Amino acid sequence: MTIRAVVYGVGPIGQLIARVALEKGFDVVGAIDIDPQKVGKDLGEVLGLGKTLGIKVESDADKVLRDSNPDVVLHSTGSFFDEVYPQIMRAIRVGADVVSTCETLAWPWYRYPDLAELVDNYARNYGSTVLGAGVNPGFVFDVLPAVLSTTLTRLEKITVTRSLDASKRRYSFQKKIGLGMTPTQFREALGRGEITAHVGFAESVLLMASMMGLRLDKVEEGQEAIIADRHYETQYFRIEEGQVRGVVGHGSGFISDKEVIRVELRACVECEDFEEVRLMGEPSITWRSTGTSGDPATAAVIVNLAPRVLNARPGLVTLKDLVNYSYTA
Amino acid sequence: MTIRAVVYGVGPIGQLIARVALEKGFDVVGAIDIDPQKVGKDLGEVLGLGKTLGIKVESDADKVLRDSNPDVVLHSTGSFFDEVYPQIMRAIRVGADVVSTCETLAWPWYRYPDLAELVDNYARNYGSTVLGAGVNPGFVFDVLPAVLSTTLTRLEKITVTRSLDASKRRYSFQKKIGLGMTPTQFREALGRGEITAHVGFAESVLLMASMMGLRLDKVEEGQEAIIADRHYETQYFRIEEGQVRGVVGHGSGFISDKEVIRVELRACVECEDFEEVRLMGEPSITWRSTGTSGDPATAAVIVNLAPRVLNARPGLVTLKDLVNYSYTA
Structure with missing residues (x-):
């Protein structure tokens, strides 16, 4: 059909x-x-x-x-x-x-x-x-780690890191993570919703937990700027020392104040492209990728x-x- | 409940x-x-x-x-x-x-x-x-690559390699892959069903293809001995040069004589422990693990x-x- x-x-x-x-x-x-x-x-x-x-x-x-x-x-x-x-x-x-x-x-x-x-x-x-x-929510931070967790008899903690080189991404992506802003501009723009950086950390944590039947007591999320220690340049932005080179954000799920799920995104100019899913428990295992191309x-x-x-x-x-x-x- | x-x-x-x-x-x-x-x-x-x-x-x-x-x-x-x-x-x-x-x-x-x-x-x-x-069939060779393939807009080929150090496995595993046999003994024992090595290559290929909606024209599988080039020893077997150190087996799925799925297991003494899923197409990506412990x-x-x-x-x-x-x- x-x-x-x-x-x-x-x-x-x-x-x-x-x-x-x-x-x-x-x-x-x-x-x-x-x-x-x-x-x-x-x-x-x-x-x-x-x-x-x-x-x-x-x-x-x-x-x-x-x-x-x-x-x-x-x-x-x-x-x-x-x-x-x-x-x-x-x-x-x-x-x-x-x-x-x-x-x-x-x-x-x-x-x-x-x-x-x-x-x-x-x-x-x-x-x-x-x-x-x-891809995110929808794959890297939730469905994939949940599927990978199936081989564990006992699960203590899952951490997922997604790292990507923001200079390879489209203009609107580079803009929404605040490239070239001062730290103050970044905080204010994020606070006012003028830039969003990544949306969906908490959603990923809750989706993953729900797939596993984990009852979380608390979910947190946060994002902050990664500040350039030297000059960087992309196709669209010039970034001077002290300006925003990218963003690091995370979502965390807790049971009794113990962090059992952590998903973290690092999107910055000249960051390495990879994902890593670390499953700690019995038997522990780590899976690492060569990097998922976000848009495609x-x-x-x-x-x-x-x-x-x-x-x-x-x-x-x-x-x-x-x-x-x-x-x- | x-x-x-x-x-x-x-x-x-x-x-x-x-x-x-x-x-x-x-x-x-x-x-x-x-x-x-x-x-x-x-x-x-x-x-x-x-x-x-x-x-x-x-x-x-x-x-x-x-x-x-x-x-x-x-x-x-x-x-x-x-x-x-x-x-x-x-x-x-x-x-x-x-x-x-x-x-x-x-x-x-x-x-x-x-x-x-x-x-x-x-x-x-x-x-x-x-x-x-x-784990296999059931995870490494079928469900996992199918799930990972979701991020591809166009899929050309999936290859999965599972490599494991047989010396770390239980006696019955070491026995069923023919450790210490001569190449002739291995072929005869495998042919008579006295040892099985890995069972389920074709099943994994067909399960994965079915999950993706791929219609295969042909499925093949095969296994052969890995021969020791020197003396090896496990807790249970002494392996001399020229004897069986392990087994390499594969399953393949073809469309019009083109291999589109290949799953391969290398189980031998002192082989490295890892899995690798290579997804070729658009966008290509590779995922690699630190090794799934088969029994747990x-x-x-x-x-x-x-x-x-x-x-x-x-x-x-x-x-x-x-x-x-x-x-x-």
């Missing part, structure tokens, strides 16, 4: 998602974005495919969804569920399933418990499945999971519903 | 499984084995716990299963489904679910399609779930999955039913 998909959000990630969906033989039947630079253009042109697809990017989401009758909506417009839920409701209303990069939707009961209950109820009534996924991997997770979401139960689900394979506390 | 479990098979792996189940708070309500050295003894004594458990190891499986009314049977008596299926039927008959280390049960339709259909039918009629799992990890997988199998659909299921998260072809 060919999957009929609407791409909701045609920013950098949405464009990657659209490309991958097309490569994998999805029938892309609609594209939604509000950017005046894109509205009215053919999706093929926006993607730089060198050919038209007969699908115009449109800003009237209700019209696109009603006219195109999609099986699934591939949604990538924002990180915060309380900002994007009306978009997700529109997809639910036409009976489509939704796979979204919205980070806080990966475990929506943490930040938005009431909204999560409403949308869950709404989705069930329309027979629609809604899933938040991506996010698009991959979204598109690879889309056919699987079509067969999942209606409602607001999480990756716990798709992966029933983990250490069991 | 406390899980009532019967341990079926109290060999080296069964003992580990029993220990882990007890540690995790399972109510171990029965133990079955035919070894005269164990029958009649208290399970606590057999496990060397220094205390009795009030559970005797018994050889009459039907009686144990009938009297103990288990939720789940943790089964580890053999590698070949056509030899162990009557034991699994006994568990089904009392309505228990089964998690088994039987390697060929991880994808039973490869070697035993008719038997698999019969047992599937039988299990459905009794409302029982039957799963083959373990097998026990961990069996016991960690037991509560999850209790909630799975009746019938002969595979890990594909528990893990719906993978690259999608």
Whole structure:
């Protein structure tokens, strides 16, 4: 069966998602974005495919969804569920399933418990499945360590480190981690929400814990700037000594004041590219990667999971519903 | 809810499984084995716990299963489904679910399609779930690479290497890989089934491919001896130059004569302990471990999955039913 998909959000990630969906033989039947630079253009042109697809990017989401009758909506417009839920409701209303990069939707009961209950109820009534996924939350900091934990008979602690060279990433990524700001500017911009750095540490911790059946007493998260000790330069930013070279952030899960889960992201200019999952207990083991490319991997997770979401139960689900394979506390 | 479990098979792996189940708070309500050295003894004594458990190891499986009314049977008596299926039927008959280390049960339709259909039918009629799992098949060569593949937008080939130092393993493992045999003895013993080396390469390849929706045209597997170039010694074997120091085996999956999956096991004296999963495509990535301890990890997988199998659909299921998260072809 060919999957009929609407791409909701045609920013950098949405464009990657659209490309991958097309490569994998999805029938892309609609594209939604509000950017005046894109509205009215053919999706093929926006993607730089060198050919038209007969699908115009449109800003009237209700019209696109009603006219195109999609099986699934591939949604990538924002990180915060309380900002994007009306978009997700529109997809639910036409009976489509939704796979979204919205980070806080990966475990929506943490930040938005009431909204999560409403949308869950709404989705069930329309027979629609809604899933938040991506590489992070969605893979490195939650699903992967949970799966790896299955080989442990006794688990003491999981730490996951993701380190990446921010200079290789797109402009909007470099901007959101505050490159070139002074430490004061960074703190203020982060506090005011003008830059977000990484969103979803707590969601990853809670998703992982839930997959393992671990009952956490407390979840914490935090981010701070990594300050340059010399001059650095990227394609987009010049960074002087004393300015922000990147960000280090973490999420932690505690049981009785003991940290049992720690996920840490280091994104900075000239940081090494790797992930490392350390599982401490019996038998302990460490897995290390050559580095997951964030943007393509996010698009991959979204598109690879889309056919699987079509067969999942209606409602607001999480990756716990798709992966029933983990250490069991 | 406390899980009532019967341990079926109290060999080296069964003992580990029993220990882990007890540690995790399972109510171990029965133990079955035919070894005269164990029958009649208290399970606590057999496990060397220094205390009795009030559970005797018994050889009459039907009686144990009938009297103990288990939720789940943790089964580890053999590698070949056509030899162990009557034991699994006994568990089904009392309505228990089964998690088994039987390697060929991880994808039973490869070697035993008719038997698999019969047992599937039988299990459905009794409302029982039957799963083959373990570390291998069950983790390193199938579930793990399938999960890791989710971050790829385009997959060309997956190769998995598991390398382990056989000198650190138990006697029966060292024996089954033919340590100290001449090359001729090895070939003959393997041909006659007197030693098995690793069982389940093809099952892993087929399970992984099925999780990804890859349609293979051909599956191959093979094993050969690694010959010592000097004297080696383990706790149990003396190996002279020219004798068997270990085994290298593989399973391969092909599409149109192109090898798209290759899993390889190197088990030899003084081999390095590690696993490596190489995912080639877009974006390529490699994950490498410090080495999975085979026996404890097998026990961990069996016991960690037991509560999850209790909630799975009746019938002969595979890990594909528990893990719906993978690259999608």
